[in-house]
Amino acid sequence: xxIKNKSITSRDDDFAQWYTDVCKKAELMDYSNVKGFIIYRxxxxxxxxxxxxxxxxxxxxxxxxxxxxxxxxxxxxxxxEKDHIEGFAPECLIATIGGGxxxxxxLIIRPTSECVFxxxxxxxxxxxxxxxxxxxxxxxxxxxxKTTRPFLRGSEFLWQEGxxxxxxxxxxxxxTLRMLEIYDKCGKDLLAIPFVKGRKTEKEKFAGALETYSIxxxxxxxxxxxxxxxxxxxxxxxxxxxxxxxxxDGKIKTPYQTSWGVSTRLIGAIIMVHGDDNGLxxxxxxxxxxVVIVPIKMNEHGVLSKCQEIKxxxxxxxxxxxxxxxxxxxxxxxxxxxxxxxxLRIEIGPKDLNxxxxxxxxxxxxxxxxxxxxxxxxTCSSVLKTIHNEMYNAALHNLxxxxxxxxxxxxxxxxxxxxxxxxxxWCGSEDCENKIKEDTNATARCIPFDQVAFDDTxxxxxxxxxxxxxxxxxx
Amino acid sequence: xxIKNKSITSRDDDFAQWYTDVCKKAELMDYSNVKGFIIYRxxxxxxxxxxxxxxxxxxxxxxxxxxxxxxxxxxxxxxxEKDHIEGFAPECLIATIGGGxxxxxxLIIRPTSECVFxxxxxxxxxxxxxxxxxxxxxxxxxxxxKTTRPFLRGSEFLWQEGxxxxxxxxxxxxxTLRMLEIYDKCGKDLLAIPFVKGRKTEKEKFAGALETYSIxxxxxxxxxxxxxxxxxxxxxxxxxxxxxxxxxDGKIKTPYQTSWGVSTRLIGAIIMVHGDDNGLxxxxxxxxxxVVIVPIKMNEHGVLSKCQEIKxxxxxxxxxxxxxxxxxxxxxxxxxxxxxxxxLRIEIGPKDLNxxxxxxxxxxxxxxxxxxxxxxxxTCSSVLKTIHNEMYNAALHNLxxxxxxxxxxxxxxxxxxxxxxxxxxWCGSEDCENKIKEDTNATARCIPFDQVAFDDTxxxxxxxxxxxxxxxxxx
Numbered sequence: 046x047x048i049k050n051k052s053i054t055s056r057d058d059d060f061a062q063w064y065t066d067v068c069k070k071a072e073l074m075d076y077s078n079v080k081g082f083i084i085y086r087x088x089x090x091x092x093x094x095x096x097x098x099x100x101x102x103x104x105x106x107x108x109x110x111x112x113x114x115x116x117x118x119x120x121x122x123x124x125x126e127k128d129h130i131e132g133f134a135p136e137c138l139i140a141t142i143g144g145g146x147x148x149x150x151x152l153i154i155r156p157t158s159e160c161v162f163x164x165x166x167x168x169x170x171x172x173x174x175x176x177x178x179x180x181x182x183x184x185x186x187x188x189x190x191k192t193t194r195p196f197l198r199g200s201e202f203l204w205q206e207g208x209x210x211x212x213x214x215x216x217x218x219x220x221t222l223r224m225l226e227i228y229d230k231c232g233k234d235l236l237a238i239p240f241v242k243g244r245k246t247e248k249e250k251f252a253g254a255l256e257t258y259s260i261x262x263x264x265x266x267x268x269x270x271x272x273x274x275x276x277x278x279x280x281x282x283x284x285x286x287x288x289x290x291x292x293x294d295g296k297i298k299t300p301y302q303t304s305w306g307v308s309t310r311l312i313g314a315i316i317m318v319h320g321d322d323n324g325l326x327x328x329x330x331x332x333x334x335x336v337v338i339v340p341i342k343m344n345e346h347g348v349l350s351k352c353q354e355i356k357x358x359x360x361x362x363x364x365x366x367x368x369x370x371x372x373x374x375x376x377x378x379x380x381x382x383x384x385x386x387x388x389l390r391i392e393i394g395p396k397d398l399n400x401x402x403x404x405x406x407x408x409x410x411x412x413x414x415x416x417x418x419x420x421x422x423x424t425c426s427s428v429l430k431t432i433h434n435e436m437y438n439a440a441l442h443n444l445x446x447x448x449x450x451x452x453x454x455x456x457x458x459x460x461x462x463x464x465x466x467x468x469x470x471w472c473g474s475e476d477c478e479n480k481i482k483e484d485t486n487a488t489a490r491c492i493p494f495d496q497v498a499f500d501d502t503x504x505x506x507x508x509x510x511x512x513x514x515x516x517x518x519x520x
Numbered sequence: 521x522x523i524k525n526k527s528i529t530s531r532d533d534d535f536a537q538w539y540t541d542v543c544k545k546a547e548l549m550d551y552s553n554v555k556g557f558i559i560y561r562x563x564x565x566x567x568x569x570x571x572x573x574x575x576x577x578x579x580x581x582x583x584x585x586x587x588x589x590x591x592x593x594x595x596x597x598x599x600x601e602k603d604h605i606e607g608f609a610p611e612c613l614i615a616t617i618g619g620g621x622x623x624x625x626x627l628i629i630r631p632t633s634e635c636v637f638x639x640x641x642x643x644x645x646x647x648x649x650x651x652x653x654x655x656x657x658x659x660x661x662x663x664x665x666k667t668t669r670p671f672l673r674g675s676e677f678l679w680q681e682g683x684x685x686x687x688x689x690x691x692x693x694x695x696t697l698r699m700l701e702i703y704d705k706c707g708k709d710l711l712a713i714p715f716v717k718g719r720k721t722e723k724e725k726f727a728g729a730l731e732t733y734s735i736x737x738x739x740x741x742x743x744x745x746x747x748x749x750x751x752x753x754x755x756x757x758x759x760x761x762x763x764x765x766x767x768x769d770g771k772i773k774t775p776y777q778t779s780w781g782v783s784t785r786l787i788g789a790i791i792m793v794h795g796d797d798n799g800l801x802x803x804x805x806x807x808x809x810x811v812v813i814v815p816i817k818m819n820e821h822g823v824l825s826k827c828q829e830i831k832x833x834x835x836x837x838x839x840x841x842x843x844x845x846x847x848x849x850x851x852x853x854x855x856x857x858x859x860x861x862x863x864l865r866i867e868i869g870p871k872d873l874n875x876x877x878x879x880x881x882x883x884x885x886x887x888x889x890x891x892x893x894x895x896x897x898x899t900c901s902s903v904l905k906t907i908h909n910e911m912y913n914a915a916l917h918n919l920x921x922x923x924x925x926x927x928x929x930x931x932x933x934x935x936x937x938x939x940x941x942x943x944x945x946w947c948g949s950e951d952c953e954n955k956i957k958e959d960t961n962a963t964a965r966c967i968p969f970d971q972v973a974f975d976d977t978x979x980x981x982x983x984x985x986x987x988x989x990x991x992x993x994x995x
Contacts, residue, residue: 073642075643077589077639077640078594078597079590079638079973082590082591082592083590084587084588084589084640085586085588086591087585087655088587090586090587091585091586110562111560111562111565111566111569112559112561112562112565113660113678115552115554115676116591116662116676117557117613117658118554119553119554121985122553135619135620136618136619137618138615138617138618139614139615139617139618140614140616140629141614141615142612142616143612143613143675144610144611144612144613144665145610145616153617153627154615161559163551164552165559167554169550184660185588185591185659189618192620200618201590201591201592317729363878395645470565520764
């Protein structure tokens with residue numbers, strides 16, 4: 046009801062406002078009366094359910110089990126790993142009153158669950174037979190943020206957090222990379238988003254991790270978005286929490302740990318990678334509604350019953366379909382489902398019926414074609430696949446054409462200021478990272494897996510270069 | 521690894537200890553270091569996932585949509601409905617510090633979400649076209665409890681909460697009863713648990729509700745367990761939060777509201793209805809592992825490969841199956857999966873191979889029979905159905921034979937003290953409820969839907985009886 050055609054800001058006029066407009070008008074979210082805590086409305090939550098469904102299946106296929114850990118972490122437990130508490134302390138929400146009484150050990154609302162997982166592991170891991178432990182949790186976490194933005198940065202967000210324990214360093218490192226690959230595959234298969242993959246710099250890694258890997262996406266405005274992370278912890282947490290096991294060789298050993306997560310931030314990525322001036326554009330496999338059927342001259346004989354028949358045919362072949370038989374005008378409906386990013390629209394009226402055909406409109410490029418109603422399910426499946434591929438390829442083209450090599454510090458500044466990734470050689474020192482951040486507000490996104498040196502020196506300090514690194518402004 | 525045969529207390533020696541033993545030894549849960557907050561271990565969580573899967577499907581079939589609301593509710597918002605805040609205030613966990621600063625409006629960690637849903641509805645319901653709103657949320661809630669017990673009463677538990685808004689009182693009342701029916705059906709189809717259904721007394725109803733309906737189960741020790749509730753709110757919350765809509769007739773009206781929920785308490789019900797001295801007994805359709813295959817003389821030629829083949833056959837027909845090829849002894853494995861309540865065990869060794877058959881043991885009654893390996897999937901499916909029916913019928917028999925009519929106050933006391941439901945006529949006064957509670961600790965479980973009067977007077981006060989009511993001691 047509250048959708049109006051062209052009622053949103055243009056994407057290139059004011060990207061931030063366009064983003065907020067899409068979030069609201071596509072009914073993905075609403076604000077609650079507590080700042081930074083959003084309401085995930087049914088249409089937004091349904092996108093998250095699709096992501097959950099895909100990933101949960103991948104996690105289980107690779108032997109992971111779901112678990113649910115307490116929402117609260119006692120302050121004393123949280124303090125066991127020093128780097129970790131230092132990283133999270135400033136953004137904790139803390140409960141101090143329970144059942145009318147002041148709490149002796151105050152309770153932190155979980156910002157992440159390394160501490161409670163590791164504490165639990167200290168109780169249940171005794172022998173090499175208990176390893177590996179491959180656990181995952183779907184939940185919400187709370188991080189008290191000053192400036193918030195729907196899906197991108199909020200005081201509460203939905204996520205999954207995997208926490209695993211392994212007998213050897215090698216196996217734990219493999220797990221860290223294996224899960225990064227699953228996230229990357231989710232981008233390719235489900236979200237139609239290509240990622241840059243790599244390792245975080247020391248400055249940018251997770252509090253308490255030895256190494257952090259990430260997938261980084263490129264938004265339409267040229268900013269990067271960290272879209273998922275996978276951490277290797279070594280045995281730091283395990284030692285802090287006293288996790289030990291008796292190995293085959295009769296020796297007491299400490300296991301090696303990982304954690305990895307993606308969040309509802311991915312919804313933000315979908316919006317900002319694919320959206321356009323008519324609103325959301327959803328990749329078909331993550332779309333809660335893949336096909337919408339809009340009857341034209343609905344009251345004329347046979348139109349509505351044919352639409353119903355098509356709906357059932359599509360449902361039977363597993364397509365998520367909606368028939369809108371409300372009394373709104375077709376034009377109104379077109380705008381509404383464009384705003385909501387439904388990938389494929391079927392229009393069908395009395396003339397189409399006579400020809401046993403219908404019009405199919407693709408949301409991603411607006412192209413409209415006539416198709417026979419024979420094999421309509423196969424046609425839709427095939428067009429949905431085409432849309433997915435087109436969207437992925439467009440995003441890939443945008444990503445690749447916005448990775449630019451810098452050979453001087455001037456070039457570094459120009460590239461990051463123009464938007465996109467600056468690919469540069471780097472000496473590895475935090476001083477150079479800090480200088481770039483001060484001058485441009487860009488940060489090191491990652492040290493990509495592809496390491497083909499193209500210069501000898503770091504363009505910032507002129508010293509010997511060690512790594513290829515990507516810098517960009519980021520959300 | 522930590523399962524030992526006969527390592528649990530006998531059910532009839534000490535039911536409370538038996539319950540705790542099963543929870544721990546079947547690896548359903550563990551304690552965290554914060555009192556009352558348990559860890560839902562993978563095996564326990566997987567049972568919850570089955571319940572979620574069943575109910576989520578039923579909710580969606582009946583037009584409900586999932587949503588996610590903030591975890592925190594500002595104290596000022598929570599105070600808008602008076603009965604509600606009075607009911608919940610004593611058990612609230614309250615956050616007072618965020619990002620290092622004291623919060624001006626303190627935040628209650630949600631104990632239930634009527635307030636945030638109704639506040640949201642006040643923003644999105646404008647017209648009769650926006651009704652009904654049929655929303656559901658899967659989440660955890662926090663209620664600060666003094667005495668806690670795994671799954672039955674905890675400071676944090678997992679649940680679903682449906683919150684709906686309707687144009688008419690009639691429709692809202694129908695919704696309240698429709699959802700109660702879905703819970704009842706879940707008992708019948710999935711949990712193999714029969715319920716007593718009815719309306720709560722004024723004293724026992726939910727804080728802020730006009731009417732509360734519940735499903736009540738009977739545990740092995742004769743205590744009742746409230747297993748799910750459905751509330752009709754009238755327009756109380758809607759008025760307190762200013763939810764109004766423009767109706768077809770051009771008039772501004774207030775909608776009518778319901779909420780309904782079940783929680784991980786259902787896991788407690790499963791344990792206490794079906795469990796025995798060897799541990800958990802899971803109803804087949806809710807069991808994370810429905811069939812376990814235990815190879816006998818695993819290293820002899822062909823045994824393991826045949827087991828693998830059977831596993832794949834069963835998986836293909838949709839059965840959840842585990843092959844345990846670990847180096848533990850078969851006897852050890854038998855005990856372990858008995859403790860974990862796996863409904864059906866296949867034993868297969870070299871002799872069985874020769875006969876192209878296997879032994880199938882039923883967890884619910886311990887009976888073992890030989891079956892051909894031809895059509896093993898059909899055989900398993902059929903035995904699983906039989907087990908479900910046997911378990912449901914046993915529970916139904918136990919329920920029905922423990923509902924006893926009382927005609928005098930002496931009988932009331934004797935019946936509730938012996939365990940089971942006391943079916944009695946009641947005058948409807950809270951004084952009589954209070955007297956029974958003082959004398960016996962039993963409470964009114966519900967005013968059942970079946971109302972066939974069998975006495976004229978209330979056995980407590982001797983005044984004219986209005987209702988048939990069930991009293992029982994309860995968890």
